[in-house]
Each structure stands twice: as C-alpha cells, then as structure tokens.
Amino acid sequence: MVHRDSPDHARCVQAMFDRIARRYVLMNSLMTLGRDRAWRRMVVEKAALPPGGSLLDVAIGTGDIALEALRHDESIQAIGADFSQGMMRTGRARPGGDRIYWVGADAYHLPFPDASFDAVVSGFLVRNVDDVAAVFREQVRVVRPGGRVVCLDAAPPKRSLLYPFIMFHFRVIIPLLGRLIAGDASAYTYLPDSIQSFKTPEQLAAIMREAGLVDVDYRRLMFGTMALHVGTRPEE
Numbered sequence: 181m182v183h184r185d186s187p188d189h190a191r192c193v194q195a196m197f198d199r200i201a202r203r204y205v206l207m208n209s210l211m212t213l214g215r216d217r218a219w220r221r222m223v224v225e226k227a228a229l230p231p232g233g234s235l236l237d238v239a240i241g242t243g244d245i246a247l248e249a250l251r252h253d254e255s256i257q258a259i260g261a262d263f264s265q266g267m268m269r270t271g272r273a274r275p276g277g278d279r280i281y282w283v284g285a286d287a288y289h290l291p292f293p294d295a296s297f298d299a300v301v302s303g304f305l306v307r308n309v310d311d312v313a314a315v316f317r318e319q320v321r322v323v324r325p326g327g328r329v330v331c332l333d334a335a336p337p338k339r340s341l342l343y344p345f346i347m348f349h350f351r352v353i354i355p356l357l358g359r360l361i362a363g364d365a366s367a368y369t370y371l372p373d374s375i376q377s378f379k380t381p382e383q384l385a386a387i388m389r390e391a392g393l394v395d396v397d398y399r400r401l402m403f404g405t406m407a408l409h410v411g412t413r414p415e416e
C-alpha cells in the first residue's frame with residue numbers, strides 16, 4: 181500500500197498508475213457507475229474555453245478530460261501533462277488520442293512559460309500530491325490572467341444515513357473490483373484511504389484562494405464524495 185507520508189510517495193504513485201493504466205478507464209466507469217464522464221463534461225464547461233482556445237490538462241492520465249474537451253469543441257488545442265508514461269501511452273492509443281499533445285512532466289514543475297493557457301484543469305490529481313498549494317500555484321502561473329483553473333477530485337464523505345453504504349463501496353466493492361478487473365487490490369485500497377484522509381471541499385477552496393485564484397467556488401457531486409472546484413486568475 182502507498183502511504184501519503186512515505187518519502188517515496190510520488191515514486192509509488194507514479195509506479196502505481198503505470199501498473200493500472202490499461203484497466204484505468206474501465207475501472208473508473210465501474211467504480212462511479214458511469215458518472216465520471218458527466219463530471220468530466222462539467223469540468224470542460226467550467227473551463228469556459230473560447231473557440232480555438234488552449235487547454236492544459238494537468239495529470240491527464242489516459243486523457244478523459246482532454247478528450248471530452250475536444251468532443252465539446254474540436255477547434256481547441258489540448259495539451260496534457262503527466263508523470264506516468266504508462267497512463268499517457270494508453271491514452272495516446274485511444275480514439276482521438278492523437279489530437280492531444282502529450283507531455284511528460286511533474287505537476288510541481290510544468291514545462292510551460294507563464295500565462296500559456298486559456299484554462300488549466302485537473303482530474304483526480306491533487307489527492308495524490310503532498311503539497312496541494314504548490315501544485316495550484318504552478319497552475320495559476322501557467323494560466324493567462326482571466327483564465328480558469330478547474331479541479332475535480334474526490335472528497336471525504338460526510339457522516340449521514342448513506343455513510344455506511346459509501347464506506348462499504350469504498351472498503352469492499354472498490355478493492356474487490358481492483359483485484360478482479362485491474363489485478364491490483366493495493367492500488368484500489370490506496371484510493372479509499374487517500375479519499376478519507378483528504379481535505380474537505382472548503383479547505384481545498386481556501387488553498388486555491390491562497391494560491392492566487394479569485395471567485396473560487398465548488399459543488400459537491402455523487403452524495404458528497406466528489407467535488408468540482410473552479411477559480412479564476414485575476415486580471416492584472
């Protein structure tokens with residue numbers, strides 16, 4: 181199992197995604213009962229790209245958000261960055277994958293000049309990094325003034341009547357699917373662990389503001405187990 185406080189955390193995360201890359205898309209659909217596509221569509225809408233605009237998908241993985249953005253408007257330019265070559269290789273082979281520019285990069289040090297993009301998005305990245313604020317500061321640096329930064333990630337579930345069912349899904353169903361479909365129960369034990377120990381949507385919004393974004397807003401999805409955040413880099 182990969183622990184957030186391990187000194188090798190980033191290397192373990194990278195290796196884990198390389199391992200599960202081939203079954204990643206299918207696992208997402210099964211775990212979210214097919215809802216993940218609708219959330220990614222919301223990410224694209226919140227990014228508010230102008231026609232022909234440029235989109236950076238940080239931690240692009242197998243490309244779902246960038247592919248959704250190209251489906252929404254084929255005139256955009258989609259660039260994806262990720263440190264897992266395995267995930268990007270799988271993504272590049274998908275239909276439409278050749279329309280994306282795939283860049284091997286660490287989310288802490290994006291290899292792009294300041295203000296390069298009309299919007300920067302990430303899906304399921306920030307839960308995997310130790311310094312969430314630094315990762316957002318880097319996204320603020322590369323988005324143009326007035327451009328949006330959008331973040332989709334899981335959120336720790338609140339105590340409610342549904343809580344026991346949600347925990348059953350996290351603790352039993354997801355690791356079981358991980359073992360049967362991805363052949364990797366440990367990666368899918370890490371997933372619920374990382375969700376439960378992650379920041380609340382309120383805390384994440386505060387970090388985004390501290391990173392320099394304004395008009396930060398969020399909405400909870402899927403019984404509060406997901407959150408979609410959006411903020412804007414202020415005009416200079």
Ligand SMILES: C[S@@+](CC[C@H](N)C(=O)[O-])C[C@H]1O[C@@H](n2cnc3c(N)ncnc32)[C@H](O)[C@@H]1O
Pocket residue numbers: 190193194197238239240241242243244245261262263264267285286287288302303304305308309
């Ligand atoms: C759960 S996947 C999400 C992929 C995609 N964004 C999606 O919505 O399906 C997380 C991705 O984040 C990448 N990742 C995690 N930490 C990273 C970092 N520090 N720099 C670059 N990529 C990172 C992993 O390699 C993996 O592809």
